[in-house]
Amino acid sequence: MSSETTPGQVSDNGAVGSETLTVTDNRTGQTYEIPISDGTVRAMDFRQMKVDEDDFGLMTYDPAFTNTASCRSAITFIDGDAGILEYRGYPIEQLAEQSTYIEVAYLLIHGELPTKDQLDQWCQEITIHTFVHENVKSFMQGFRHDAHPMGMLCGSVGALSTFYPDANDIQDPENRHIQTIRLIAKMPTLAAFAFRHAMGQPYVYPDNDLPYPGNFLNMMYKMTELKYEPDPRVARALDVLFILHADHEQNCSTNAVRAVGSSQVDPYSAVAAGVAALYGPLHGGANEAVLRMLARIQTKDNVPQFIEGVKAGNEKLMGFGHRVYKNYDPRARIIKAAADDVFEVTGVNPLLEIALELEKIALEDEYFVSRKLYPNVDFYSGLIYEALGLPVSMFPVMFAIPRTSGWIAQWLEMVQDKEQKIARPRQIYTGERTREYVPMGSR
Numbered sequence: 001m002s003s004e005t006t007p008g009q010v011s012d013n014g015a016v017g018s019e020t021l022t023v024t025d026n027r028t029g030q031t032y033e034i035p036i037s038d039g040t041v042r043a044m045d046f047r048q049m050k051v052d053e054d055d056f057g058l059m060t061y062d063p064a065f066t067n068t069a070s071c072r073s074a075i076t077f078i079d080g081d082a083g084i085l086e087y088r089g090y091p092i093e094q095l096a097e098q099s100t101y102i103e104v105a106y107l108l109i110h111g112e113l114p115t116k117d118q119l120d121q122w123c124q125e126i127t128i129h130t131f132v133h134e135n136v137k138s139f140m141q142g143f144r145h146d147a148h149p150m151g152m153l154c155g156s157v158g159a160l161s162t163f164y165p166d167a168n169d170i171q172d173p174e175n176r177h178i179q180t181i182r183l184i185a186k187m188p189t190l191a192a193f194a195f196r197h198a199m200g201q202p203y204v205y206p207d208n209d210l211p212y213p214g215n216f217l218n219m220m221y222k223m224t225e226l227k228y229e230p231d232p233r234v235a236r237a238l239d240v241l242f243i244l245h246a247d248h249e250q251n252c253s254t255n256a257v258r259a260v261g262s263s264q265v266d267p268y269s270a271v272a273a274g275v276a277a278l279y280g281p282l283h284g285g286a287n288e289a290v291l292r293m294l295a296r297i298q299t300k301d302n303v304p305q306f307i308e309g310v311k312a313g314n315e316k317l318m319g320f321g322h323r324v325y326k327n328y329d330p331r332a333r334i335i336k337a338a339a340d341d342v343f344e345v346t347g348v349n350p351l352l353e354i355a356l357e358l359e360k361i362a363l364e365d366e367y368f369v370s371r372k373l374y375p376n377v378d379f380y381s382g383l384i385y386e387a388l389g390l391p392v393s394m395f396p397v398m399f400a401i402p403r404t405s406g407w408i409a410q411w412l413e414m415v416q417d418k419e420q421k422i423a424r425p426r427q428i429y430t431g432e433r434t435r436e437y438v439p440m441g442s443r
């Protein structure tokens, strides 16, 4: 900003500061100088631009927030054009290769990788909080036999707020810590109970001898054996999937958690909002849609005809395209490798052949290339989940378990951000104004 001007002041000499935006309001002829910081202008700086004293002031219009930053965040970095994803500065490829989900959850929440002692304590705290109150089990049993597990998860995580009424003391760091531990620890238990419910099988209690992914597999698949022993290849592939899904900056569900959390509600209710957002087919439901699409295509030979339908605008190629990535989603590459590990244990999923053919054709086709549509994380994750014997209704649940750490990291950041207030957008009102009420007999 030039030294002669202050934010919002009319620039009298036309000098252009290096970090400002000069705006002339052609309705009034007035010129304003708006500061730019971090490549961003503040929407509130436009409010001073008025045609007269009674004018509310200029607003910005951005449905779906396609070009609006809603927060400052130090958690996850994405460069969609370059296909880069980093948690707290660590590339996703290195974390997927060398870390565990539990360690990544620590990183997301605390900002640094833990020391050995910190990690041991973190694991211990999470492990001893995996059980849920018996009444949670009882009310989950009250859901219909064919209840969607994501609906069960949404309801049950929200209900945890009634078991921990102290959770609404969100200004207390100690309190926030214990709710953080509880949420990360209990989410797999709720998810597995929802799965067992759908299968008509008895719920399995956590086995605290097992690590996080192994215990989840135990709660999902244990039958009559005294001790469930997870296949280490499957447990590791699951851990990698959890790492890949842990956070993705301001996506739809994270935005929901932040928006709901901005009312200062407890974190269980805010996370329930995140689960609800993740339920939608354009977000967490996309891998379910991928599998349905692959099943509908039936054979590799039908792929060209299907692609023609997509290009004609009849439907979307599910698992392709992303609001942020305009390049290959880096998570899709890692997931493809994890799929191979799982298929080694379970046998190859017959739908894989169709998926590979779709990917091959789409990556060469002008329609997809010109729109920068590449496979996203959901294109392959569904194939892995299906190979693990999961019904498609469990797919968004598998996403919600690890995303919980990201949601909480974002929620914690928001709660401590002095600039944040209750999230409340503006609108452009397009309806009627001040009409006389018409009595029923006169309509």
Ligand SMILES: CC(C)(COP(=O)(O)OP(=O)(O)OC[C@H]1O[C@@H](n2cnc3c(N)ncnc32)[C@H](O)[C@@H]1OP(=O)(O)O)[C@@H](O)C(=O)NCCC(=O)NCCS
Binding pocket: 281, 282, 283, 286, 310, 315, 316, 317, 318, 319, 320, 321, 322, 323, 324, 371, 373, 376, 377, 378
């Ligand atoms: C993810 C998604 C919602 C992002 O949408 P977006 O950023 O709003 O992108 P747009 O809808 O503006 O798409 C831009 C263009 O690409 C097309 N397009 C986007 N995704 C497409 C897909 N999966 N298949 C076919 N065409 C697609 C749009 O029709 C549009 O074409 P046009 O310019 O001719 O109108 C969208 O790509 C999509 O619906 N993908 C399928 C669902 C999915 O896999 N979701 C998981 C996200 S992790």
